[in-house]
Amino acid sequence: MSERRPSVFIVDDHGLFRSGVRSELGDQVEVVGEADDVQPAITGIARCEPDVVLLDVHLPGGGGHDVVSEITKSHPQVRFLALSASDAPEDVIAVIRSGARGYVTKTISGAELVDAIFRVAAGDAVFSPRLAGFVLDAFASAQPGQLVQPSFDPELDQLTPRERDVLRLIARGYTYKEIGRELFISAKTVESHVSSVLRKLQLSTRHQLTRWAAERRLN
Amino acid sequence: MAGGVAAGLSVRTGMGVNAIRTAFVITSLISGFGAAVYVLAWLFLPADGESSTIASRAQGDKRGIGLAAAAASLLALVLLIGALLHIGWIGSLSWPPVVAVAGLVLIWRNASPDEQAVLRRLSEPLLGDTAAGQPPRRGLRITIAAMLLLAGLVILLYQHLNRLDLWPITGVALMFAAIVVLLGPWWLRIARDLMAERQARVRAEERAEMASRVHDSVLQTLALIQRRADDPQQVISLARASERELRSWLFDGRAPGSLDGLATTLSGGVRLIQQEVEAQHGIVVEAISVGDCDLDPDLSALLAAAREATVNAAKWSGASSVALFAEVEPDAVSVFVRDRGRGFDPDAVPRDRKGLAESVHARMARRGGSATVRSTPGQGTEVALTMPRTAGQREPSTAP
Numbered sequence: 001m002s003e004r005r006p007s008v009f010i011v012d013d014h015g016l017f018r019s020g021v022r023s024e025l026g027d028q029v030e031v032v033g034e035a036d037d038v039q040p041a042i043t044g045i046a047r048c049e050p051d052v053v054l055l056d057v058h059l060p061g062g063g064g065h066d067v068v069s070e071i072t073k074s075h076p077q078v079r080f081l082a083l084s085a086s087d088a089p090e091d092v093i094a095v096i097r098s099g100a101r102g103y104v105t106k107t108i109s110g111a112e113l114v115d116a117i118f119r120v121a122a123g124d125a126v127f128s129p130r131l132a133g134f135v136l137d138a139f140a141s142a143q144p145g146q147l148v149q150p151s152f153d154p155e156l157d158q159l160t161p162r163e164r165d166v167l168r169l170i171a172r173g174y175t176y177k178e179i180g181r182e183l184f185i186s187a188k189t190v191e192s193h194v195s196s197v198l199r200k201l202q203l204s205t206r207h208q209l210t211r212w213a214a215e216r217r218l219n
Numbered sequence: 220m221a222g223g224v225a226a227g228l229s230v231r232t233g234m235g236v237n238a239i240r241t242a243f244v245i246t247s248l249i250s251g252f253g254a255a256v257y258v259l260a261w262l263f264l265p266a267d268g269e270s271s272t273i274a275s276r277a278q279g280d281k282r283g284i285g286l287a288a289a290a291a292s293l294l295a296l297v298l299l300i301g302a303l304l305h306i307g308w309i310g311s312l313s314w315p316p317v318v319a320v321a322g323l324v325l326i327w328r329n330a331s332p333d334e335q336a337v338l339r340r341l342s343e344p345l346l347g348d349t350a351a352g353q354p355p356r357r358g359l360r361i362t363i364a365a366m367l368l369l370a371g372l373v374i375l376l377y378q379h380l381n382r383l384d385l386w387p388i389t390g391v392a393l394m395f396a397a398i399v400v401l402l403g404p405w406w407l408r409i410a411r412d413l414m415a416e417r418q419a420r421v422r423a424e425e426r427a428e429m430a431s432r433v434h435d436s437v438l439q440t441l442a443l444i445q446r447r448a449d450d451p452q453q454v455i456s457l458a459r460a461s462e463r464e465l466r467s468w469l470f471d472g473r474a475p476g477s478l479d480g481l482a483t484t485l486s487g488g489v490r491l492i493q494q495e496v497e498a499q500h501g502i503v504v505e506a507i508s509v510g511d512c513d514l515d516p517d518l519s520a521l522l523a524a525a526r527e528a529t530v531n532a533a534k535w536s537g538a539s540s541v542a543l544f545a546e547v548e549p550d551a552v553s554v555f556v557r558d559r560g561r562g563f564d565p566d567a568v569p570r571d572r573k574g575l576a577e578s579v580h581a582r583m584a585r586r587g588g589s590a591t592v593r594s595t596p597g598q599g600t601e602v603a604l605t606m607p608r609t610a611g612q613r614e615p616s617t618a619p
């Protein structure tokens with residue numbers, strides 16, 4: 001895992017939080033820059049070309065997903081880890097769908113954050129328990145049997161039983177290693193399941209997920 | 220009479236009050252001229268003991284002037300239609316009623332409080348029960364309507380002498396009625412929509428403003444907490460409490476502090492467990508629920524067992540957080556309570572632990588559910604609870 005310290009760029013509109021994250025990360029990663037809004041973030045990331053961007057979902061000048069979609073056009077190798085204090089599902093889903101590789105809540109501990117950064121830098125997906133819950137909920141309400149508009153590729157609209165198992169265990173607070181032990185698979189296989197869920201999340205019909213998010217907000 | 224004009228004139232001219240009144244009544248009955256003069260005098264002569272006339276006050280009342288113009292033009296229109304249809308005496312009567320109506324509207328809006336009281340008393344039979352606090356606008360509307368109605372009746376009565384001429388009037392009336400019937404609901408709807416839209420906008424603005432205010436206060440709390448980290452337990456529970464309140468307010472639309480105490484859905488119940496345990500035991504409960512359904516006695520028992528398991532984890536595990544996960548599936552509801560605390564050896568259970576396992580087991584078994592407790596010393600404990608759903612409530616309550 002520790003072949004090289006990943007370079008990290010922090011985007012958050014609260015200076016207090018940025019400095020807090022910086023001190024928590026210490027020198028386990030290399031913080032190459034920070035920004036407090038959409039525009040400065042886009043120019044700063046393009047200049048620094050970090051491995052991982054820690055991205056606040058809510059920014060004053062727009063959503064974090066604007067940053068993701070803008071940067072991935074010009075710098076596809078930059079990976080994004082969304083960091084949010086908000087539980088609004090549509091925000092989370094929006095930033096994931098725009099291309100972020102993971103989502104964690106701001107209450108995450110320093111060690112877990114470092115771990116998440118390393119995993120995102122290595123190309124894996126990072127789901128917090130809460131995101132796993134969201135995704136299960138989203139795909140459950142788009143289950144077959146209910147009358148929903150199918151995608152071009154119906155596989156994208158459903159999770160496999162294995163993926164559901166993995167997400168359930170993440171939501172129950174298991175680490176990848178523990179999930180592997182529980183399901184008798186390797187941690188690497190767990191990661192590939194999560195990545196596959198991420199891909200479905202990003203490619204599945206927008207219609208159902210946005211509708212789900214809208215309904216969820218009304219509840 | 221109404222405005223005390225006759226009395227005022229008699230004081231000025233020295234003529235008898237009754238003579239002046241008689242003159243007014245007679246001229247009013249003949250051509251309407253007397254009424255117009257009366258209203259104009261009311262408008263332009265200052266009342267006893269007052270320096271300003273109603274007319275001078277009315278100059279600042281743009282709405283009143285607009286209303287007066289509208290009422291007058293409406294009446295003028297009616298009279299004009301009458302004139303076009305060659306209905307006899309219209310020419311001689313046309314202008315005094317128009318002036319009188321416009322003047323009355325201005326007087327109504329700008330008269331001194333005493334005079335308004337007189338007006339209100341005069342119009343009381345029209346309004347029926349005028350309770351205190353009745354909006355004056357309604358009175359105005361009814362007065363105008365009554366006057367228009369009166370004018371219409373007068374015209375009709377005059378024409379009664381010549382039956383053939385009654386027909387055009389009936390036609391006009393029918394046309395008016397048709398327009399009102401056709402467009403009335405539409406006008407009403409437009410007015411209602413406008414009002415609803417304005418209310419919604421006001422509410423949205425209010426909410427946005429409050430959200431930013433709460434956001435700021437929470438940020439300040441966080442800064443404070445960072446500087447005073449000497450009592451971690453209290454700091455954590457404080458932060459969690461305010462975070463939870465803020466979340467439920469921002470995302471579920473419930474006001475901060477409104478802990479309803481009674482949940483009606485499974486996810487509501489899970490949130491309630493989270494709130495109570497966090498408040499009472501100063502531990503973080505990561506509550507996640509997937510799907511939702513209404514509570515029944517079986518599911519309430521499931522929640523009670525989940526609550527007990529969560530409280531136990533908070534008390535005994537020594538962990539700083541507990542994961543509480545609930546999932547509603549078509550035929551069963553499962554809840555998992557997991558901590559990464561000290562755990563225990565299931566074969567050598569201390570009495571209190573055994574108590575937990577047994578009471579949770581018993582609770583679940585009584586309702587046809589099941590409970591398993593897994594624990595490894597040093598790695599934590601997980602309690603898994605499952606309750607089958609009965610056929611009657613199988614359809615999910617959140618179905619689109």
